[in-house]
Amino acid sequence: MTDKLNLACDYNQGAHPAILNRMLENNLVKSGVYGEDVFSESAREKIRAACQAPEADVWFLVGGTQTNVTVLDAILRPYEGVISVITGHICIHEAGAIEHGGHKILSLPGRDGKISAEDIQACYNTWADDANHDHVVMPGAVYLSHPTEVGTLYSLAELEAISRVCRENGMRLYVDGARLAYALACPENDVTLPDLARLCDVFYIGGTKCGTLLGEAVVFPKHNAVPHFFSITKQHGAVLAKGFVAGLQFDTLFTDNLYGEIGRTAIAAAERIRQALRDKGYTLAFDAPTNQIFVLLDQAKLEELSAKVEMSFWDKPDAEHTTMRFVTSWATTEEDIDRLTALL
């Protein structure tokens, strides 16, 4: 609550004003509970339309970790594990929630936060070719993030190849779209919502990091792919009694393409920051065109900037350098960028 410039993350402010205003207008409306309300129903219809997936089942859960645990538990058999790049959110920043739910993560090194169809096929083959594979965790699903945790993007061709490998080997494909708005709005991105619906067994459209107070929209393109999914969410403590709180927010995000606008605002801000960094000779880590900017700082610059800007620590590639992260959002202002640029 100081005046210090804060670019540390995309979930440290409330909701896009359009959402809060709509919430205020409808505050006393009694529209139904547990997600069976008119706002959620309307949001579902809009999401089905945006995904060109008229049969899709759409569920609104609360947060990312909860969504990952619940979805993976729903789509995996007990003896199956999930393949993920080692930098995947489920591997490192969910306090072991996936394993707590009973499943091993088969982690692969990958490159730039991504794994390829070849990596996945090789991992599957290691299992399939093992004469004792009944003693080994069977790969049952693939987890990807788009954009990834380091801000990179899968191309449509990459995603199609991955989807093919999954289907050929009986694995389900799950895409974590915690920051999906920032992929969809990115000029470098060629993966659309209908592509995700066509290629995935399940994916989620992120709310929390893309302008809502909370909420993630889980999309199963095929109707009833997981029977009794409501009970599964209930069992995981993932049901909002006031489900309309999430539904209304997604209904607003998918009205007049607010989701697109939010993405474009953040991407434009990120691009201006990247340009300023390049102009001043900084080294950017990762080829990350989305709303996260990773920059290499030497010790002196790190201390200088840290005093004036909230950033997040990423890693320490060597004793003299640190990779720090700036993040933009729907709420990043011109003034924020100007202040940062002046400090670089």
Next chain:
Amino acid sequence: MTDKLNLACDYNQGAHPAILNRMLENNLVKSGVYGEDVFSESAREKIRAACQAPEADVWFLVGGTQTNVTVLDAILRPYEGVISVITGHICIHEAGAIEHGGHKILSLPGRDGKISAEDIQACYNTWADDANHDHVVMPGAVYLSHPTEVGTLYSLAELEAISRVCRENGMRLYVDGARLAYALACPENDVTLPDLARLCDVFYIGGTKCGTLLGEAVVFPKHNAVPHFFSITKQHGAVLAKGFVAGLQFDTLFTDNLYGEIGRTAIAAAERIRQALRDKGYTLAFDAPTNQIFVLLDQAKLEELSAKVEMSFWDKPDAEHTTMRFVTSWATTEEDIDRLTALL
């Protein structure tokens, strides 16, 4: 969204206006994430003060089932079960979430939604006196709701006796306060927040059913009773990235005793409905003085009322009668009550 009178539950509208307004005012404030923000800190201090428990650890989770699963998982060892009355929320309406988390519920019949110290002691003795009790689930905790699921209240004397039995036998006492505001505001109630802090190992102060959009405040009166509770909540998918969304709401509830006011509004409305029912000769089920009203209807009256009022079905004691439930809240209006009275 019709004009039909709706008294079905206390979680079908948004938040108390004071909460939404405060949210709007602070929408762009960057105050911290994952519950480490100024609003949550302020709310914690106010709750500690209200509970006269200066050492208490206070955590904000999202919903009731999630809270029950997470807390019970945190306080029970794997081989321990939890004692509950059979009508307890965890027994019937949480889709088996407690068992999904690995723990048996030792359910007791009880009376009027309550169990007594004697019931609990007898259940414990059954285990303790069994020569093979290493093969039997050990009672590790007691779960109570206050008010109960049928709107009844524990007296302070009852709660003190239960607390004593728990402490004498090494069991933890956990009170589910999903509707705690409606107990605290009830003239018949003699259990205060400081009493709960003194007598329980952990309890929660309900938000969702008491005027917030979401959120339950878990109070461990003794500091660090469960080490690493944050990681436990994270593992259960119970952490809000925007933790301030819950913190700010509880901070508002505990400012100028809004929580008390919300309770009193609902209790006054419930009392007027109960009086109207009594005046017209209806039979009330349960001696339930809180914000839920259970009324016995014959078939003709049930059909007539159902066409005009949303109520909730409770049970069917015999072929000719049905018990239905009306629920009041912070948002119940004089007009609602007048409309209902006219229909009775």
Next chain:
Amino acid sequence: MTDKLNLACDYNQGAHPAILNRMLENNLVKSGVYGEDVFSESAREKIRAACQAPEADVWFLVGGTQTNVTVLDAILRPYEGVISVITGHICIHEAGAIEHGGHKILSLPGRDGKISAEDIQACYNTWADDANHDHVVMPGAVYLSHPTEVGTLYSLAELEAISRVCRENGMRLYVDGARLAYALACPENDVTLPDLARLCDVFYIGGTKCGTLLGEAVVFPKHNAVPHFFSITKQHGAVLAKGFVAGLQFDTLFTDNLYGEIGRTAIAAAERIRQALRDKGYTLAFDAPTNQIFVLLDQAKLEELSAKVEMSFWDKPDAEHTTMRFVTSWATTEEDIDRLTALL
């Protein structure tokens, strides 16, 4: 290891001599590991033949609790519970293993250790008729023991009715045959192995309590009803590296119908004890025709007998009386019975 007469249970001695001898003869044979050995294969063929179930999958696990947990975990979806009589082994004497595995037991009072098709249908209807049943644990399977924990038997007609209710409502039927030898050998019994194979989705043929050192044979009459069941057993720590130790024992049990002979020996011994008790005017509890004898003793007789015979405590119906249990087995001798008779 005293000379005190011991009739406390049917698992306090080694294996039927025919089994130990065969084990000794084949001790150095290298026949395969993890259950893929010639003894296990031979045992499987004999069990398929005895069950008239040529397609059956047969697996050898180690003990009863392990088998119950593993099978129920394999046949239930996470949101499903299992219906059982309240005296069922899984309800009381497995230290909460089923709940530890994530599933609620929907316990019914029953009569004489049994539940009926009507009880099961009513329990299912309670779920099905509940408008909020997505919040409630769905009955997914029925657990029966044959003989039951109190030595009673299901009739074929009862079992057929139960099987019908299960199939009509999409529930799986699982029969725990920990003491199956003693049912099959009982004149009052009209349920055969082919009946079990026809009526159940899965059942197990008990070894530990019927003459082996350890081991239970799980039979899925329909091939591949649970894909990757080996991995599920491995995950539950239920795989014997030396699987032939179980396989060879079952192969012996099903050679020249040793399983039948073991049953008949125990039933004849039990019948002689029951007759002696009746002759001397004792009251028998339960109409239990199998190898467990439940007798009501007054305090004086209890103390007198306890000094000379190891029995097991069952329950205490009133202050003056105690129900005690004698158990016979393949190893009960004429001398044991004579000694007991002399003491009564």
Next chain:
Amino acid sequence: MTDKLNLACDYNQGAHPAILNRMLENNLVKSGVYGEDVFSESAREKIRAACQAPEADVWFLVGGTQTNVTVLDAILRPYEGVISVITGHICIHEAGAIEHGGHKILSLPGRDGKISAEDIQACYNTWADDANHDHVVMPGAVYLSHPTEVGTLYSLAELEAISRVCRENGMRLYVDGARLAYALACPENDVTLPDLARLCDVFYIGGTKCGTLLGEAVVFPKHNAVPHFFSITKQHGAVLAKGFVAGLQFDTLFTDNLYGEIGRTAIAAAERIRQALRDKGYTLAFDAPTNQIFVLLDQAKLEELSAKVEMSFWDKPDAEHTTMRFVTSWATTEEDIDRLTALL
């Protein structure tokens, strides 16, 4: 059951004859159940003496995976993971049992099947130094195998350093001794049972791979380190009703140091095979002095040998070579070795 020479593993034959004979002699003795029998008690005393750990709690479980799952579940809090070398048995050949039990394995590359105190400290520091470590799995225990899965040994100095790191950082140390007999009998080994008792929080003395039909002896050097461990084993389906079957076997193993003799027989056989391989110019993989011999074969030799000897596949370092494994045991004969030598 062919005459083909079989050196594939150390668990494909029955029990050491001394064990089977003793079982036969005591077959009808009624000594107690569920591990509370005179044989188990005697075995416990002998193990305590051999470990110079008079306070130790000793439990007999059935198999290795079961033991690993049960012990780790007992010593870890839900939010804790276990550090293991990536080639550890729990990482690859237990079908995900540890994760099924809710815990992440923090796997480290290591060298020759081992990890060092430095590796472990570095892994711990990664967690401790992470500002967001509440979102990350906390290392709670270290899992080692001695001998390792590739037949190598920890030195006493290495083990002492690891134990120190564990204690300094609040982690428990658990040693899997599935093949412990073969370490203890090895001239290169300087780690004794009293060392293990002094340095570990818990370890197990392997039976299945060291001459018993089944059974692993879990040793907690400190009394009551895990309260109610019996109930935990029961819940995991790890209790043998006829616990004396395991107890008697361990009692025999620890009588007249049969365990030592079994180890020496296997090590002498392994050493003769290694010498024969070296003499004939084969390349051995790993510096593995215990009862597993890893040899590099070219394609022609692989095919030739495979036709005449059962070995186990280990890995395929390049297109032309395969690493195969021979394993010796208490039952390996001079004739076996002569036959193999003739074939090399």
